[in-house]
Amino acid sequence: MRFKLYLTPIISLLVGITCAILLFIFVSSSQKAEQAGVFHRQANSYFKTIESALHSSRGLLVSLKSFIENSDNLSKDRFDKYSKALLKDRKYVQAMEWIPKVSNDKRSFYEQLAQSQGLNNYQIKQGKFGNLKPASFRPQYYPVYYVYPLTGNESAVGYDLGSNQARLSALQAAMDTGKAVMTAGIKLVQETSSQSGVLIFYPVFKGGVVPAAIEERRRKLLGFALIVLRVGDLIDHASAKLPQQLALLITDKEDNQSLYGDHNTKINKHNLHFQSNLSFAQRNWEVSVTPFAGEGLHPQLSAWLTAVGALIISVLSSLHLLQLNRSHRQISLEVARQTKALRLSEQRFSLAVEGSSVGIWDWIDVDESTEYWSAQFYHLLGYKNLEIKASKQNFVRLLHPNDRKPAAHLLQRHLTERCHFEIEYRIQHKSGEYLWFLGSGQAAWDAQGKPLRMVGSIQKIHRRKMAEIAINRYAEDLQRSNQDLEQFAYVASHDLKAPLRGISNLAQWIEENMAGKMDPETDSYMQLLKGGISRLENLLAGLLQYSRAGVGESRTESVDLNLLTGNIADLLCAEQLGFVINFDLPCIQVQRSLINQVLQNLINNSIKHHLGDSGQIDIGYQRLASEHVFSVTDDGPGIDPQMSDKVFQMFQTLRPRDEVEGSGMGLAIVKKLIERCNGKVWIDREQQQGCCIKFSLPIDD
């Protein structure tokens, strides 16, 4: 793993280094080729320049020769004039000279002629320069006769070139070939520096034409036109306009004499070198050109920069690769970790599915019918796993016909409006029976809100649902029965009232008509009749009141209980009857008519059933977390614990009718009123003396 991490970066680095080296070689070699090309072009132009300088010098010489040929009785003045015009400022030309062939017999004529033209003491001489002596006898002389410019060349005047073997052989070669001949490099008489000079002779023949045969040439030879060149100045002048970074060497090939250049210049052997032969005026020069030391072929900065750049890039890319490898490794680890987590999660899910009592369905693609049903799903419907195809189509087929439409509707709303999908429906068991299930599901949507997939479950709720249905039916029955009862109570009390009133009226009218005429016995019957009517009226009134108790408004409002209780006490004439009612109550949110009716009934009961002439009634209140608790306590005879359940029933009175006027409905009405709004009423048995009735009402905020 570790090795792998570094392998590719190292390979990349090696490839990068190789590339850098190759690049360096390529760049430097192409640079070298370019430099070599430049060098050869430059060297070649040096060569051409030198050649053309020599040719132009010969041109001068040819002009001079033609001038001499065409001049009879050439005077020094004319020679000087012409030469001056030719030379202009060609400084490398040391001199232009006329060398006549002078036979011994004409020696003195020439010497006198020269002297007559201003060359004082002109003599044909020989010997060493600086120490010339009159020439010894020879059949022919080749003296330097006319010289231009004279200045600087005085010592050469009169010098017999034939007296010097090297010069003489050049002269003879020129004479015999009829062409220009150049001497080897010589130390010029006039020369002050160390440079070599060369002489070029051009033979001048009688008639201006070069005779065909050598004998005739020797005979007809008049003399030689001569041009003296300073090789160094010639080359410097010619190459003045050329690049100066090249070292030039010129060697005379015949005597291996150096004509130009420093032959000690170091020549790098593997470096550039140009060499070529220059044939001119029957002489061969070897021209060789090299770059000066330090110049020439070296890998240049750009090649180094290229190589270093490539190296840096390859190092950087290797480092980058290393970094990539590292992050790749981290990603791989992360993927492995998440894969493991996913596997665990999947395992957890499948265990949950297998172990669950609910059946799982997975509608994998909502555009298709195919689904996945878990084994438990099949089991719940009485099928073996995969016994029927898991599809939406099959599921709808199994649904109870009456449940298909609501289920489809809810599904549609879930998919489009994303409302909660939970529904109770009947699905057909394999046995044919329809069982109740709780179906729920959850879809997944894409970014555009298109439903993709939906997963859900079915849970068997058949037993619960059947019980619920039964309970609902009972509750409905009960409610209907209660309503019937109330309706009956109302109708009975109401309809019984009319004939009773008739009876009451008739009894009253009989009494009025018979006033004073009835015997005591009849009168007592009449009183009993009236008493019975009155009791029946009370019962009917109570029954009516009971049946209508709590009907109507159930809105709560803020009620000042002190004020309300005070009003009740006044209404019942408690004070006049000798009763003290103690209360210190708050202001609470409650149904006004309800609390009024309840308290009135209870206080009325306490007063009505009290045996003494005076009494005390305490109204208490306690606020608990979720309910108001009231108590009404009196100091009367109390209620026999054995009878405490009975007192809340209808028409129950605990004392003979004759003693206390009561319908027996008071506590029954109280109970009904309180229970209607989910309160409770009970007798507090801890009360030792008297009676304490408590009731609670839920707090309504």
Added chain:
Amino acid sequence: MRKEAQILLVEDDDIDIMGIKRALKSLKIANNLHIAKDGIQALEIIRGDNGQQKIQGPFIVLLDLNMPRMGGLEFLDVIRNDAQLKSTVIFVMTTSSDEQDICAAYSKNIAGYIVKSNAEESFLQALGLLEHYWRGIELPTG
């Protein structure tokens, strides 16, 4: 003054009719008394339809609520929707202070109500009111 006004008692219960008669007698009210057993008969008497003799001169109606064929509330509806009879003075008789009935009747603009079980007293009160009515419609006095 009371001689002129006639009384139309709309009531089906014989004992109640007797009670009203007793009350009128004890109050020494001897105005002409017409009796209708239900709303339909009462309308016939008022309009003189169906062979009934039409009631002549000013009259007041004492109306029971619970009757066969046409009850008191239905009768009130008919009267209030009849342009000629709209201003008829009507007292509703009730067996108790039955709130629903009273409220329903009042919403139809009745002159007052009489509680049957206490007919004499409430009748006196009603007559007190009635005097204002008669004055209001400019009946002859004396």
